[in-house]
Amino acid sequence: MMETNRLKGALEIVVRTDPGLVRAKNEDSVFADASHGLAILADGMGGYNAGEVASRMATTLLASRLEAAFATTAAHETDRMTGQPFASRCLAEQIEAVNSAIYHAAEDDAKFVGMGTTLVAAVFCDDRVVVAHVGDSRLYRLRGEEFMAITHDHSFLQEQIDQGLMSAEEARYSLNRNLVTRAVGVDDKVEPEIHVYSVRAGDVYLLCSDGLYDMVDEAEIQEALETFGANLELSATQLIQMANDNGGDDNISVVVVKVLREFPVAGGGLSKLWSWLN
Numbered sequence: 001m002m003e004t005n006r007l008k009g010a011l012e013i014v015v016r017t018d019p020g021l022v023r024a025k026n027e028d029s030v031f032a033d034a035s036h037g038l039a040i041l042a043d044g045m046g047g048y049n050a051g052e053v054a055s056r057m058a059t060t061l062l063a064s065r066l067e068a069a070f071a072t073t074a075a076h077e078t079d080r081m082t083g084q085p086f087a088s089r090c091l092a093e094q095i096e097a098v099n100s101a102i103y104h105a106a107e108d109d110a111k112f113v114g115m116g117t118t119l120v121a122a123v124f125c126d127d128r129v130v131v132a133h134v135g136d137s138r139l140y141r142l143r144g145e146e147f148m149a150i151t152h153d154h155s156f157l158q159e160q161i162d163q164g165l166m167s168a169e170e171a172r173y174s175l176n177r178n179l180v181t182r183a184v185g186v187d188d189k190v191e192p193e194i195h196v197y198s199v200r201a202g203d204v205y206l207l208c209s210d211g212l213y214d215m216v217d218e219a220e221i222q223e224a225l226e227t228f229g230a231n232l233e234l235s236a237t238q239l240i241q242m243a244n245d246n247g248g249d250d251n252i253s254v255v256v257v258k259v260l261r262e263f264p265v266a267g268g269g270l271s272k273l274w275s276w277l278n
Helices: 003-007 050-072 086-108 156-162 168-172 218-227 232-245 269-277
Strands: 011-018 028-033 038-045 116-125 128-134 138-143 146-149 193-198 204-208 252-259
Touching: 003 116, 011 028, 011 232, 028 050, 028 252, 038 050, 038 204, 038 252, 050 086, 050 116, 086 116, 086 128, 086 193, 116 138, 116 204, 116 252, 128 138, 138 218, 146 218, 156 168, 204 218, 218 232, 232 252
Parallel strands: none
Antiparallel strands: 011 252, 028 038, 038 116, 116 128, 128 193, 138 146, 138 204, 204 252
């Protein structure tokens, strides 16, 4: 059975992207397809319009490649090589292919030299979400009253925090907060970080660029999702507005995903075991 049939009516997804109040262009790009369980967000970087090109390539190429791959092998199927869902290996391979495409596009056109993009992608399948990310765009999860980032930034500041050289509060006001240590398209190779998490009915997932979390405290993001959780359109609009109200220093993008019901494979044994273990 195709994943599309299992996911029918299981997910509600809303996307928003806004240039903010300072930047002339929007170099963020977003993609979502509830029927395939896909959500992708990219935050581009580079001179001229190169960041815009990189982020758009990342979302469109990755989405098309994943959908083509999942049409032949279901995202939830166990991969013989890794023991993980096929979506995990597929994300790694397809992000590498997208990285190569962006890298070579920059080599072929002088005005795109140095372009790259952050990336965060989520594939929902069999009551799980497979998450891949490169850079400092994030994925948060709201489960009940617990709100937490389930991605770990690939950034200079995060390394400083991890080493105990800086507090998270100090990092918020650092002039180096936009320095990423990994990006798609900058080098000829890239290593995405990929993890698999259990999903529960009622969960809300938020993919966002740093234009949101640099401008809005996590507690305020959580409050907005809780307050407007019954109306995803309103919650997404509110998050963009809050970032702009606080200065709108960067492009702001969000993908809000709400799990309306469980979506296990037939029998559901594996997903139930996974949920118990997590």
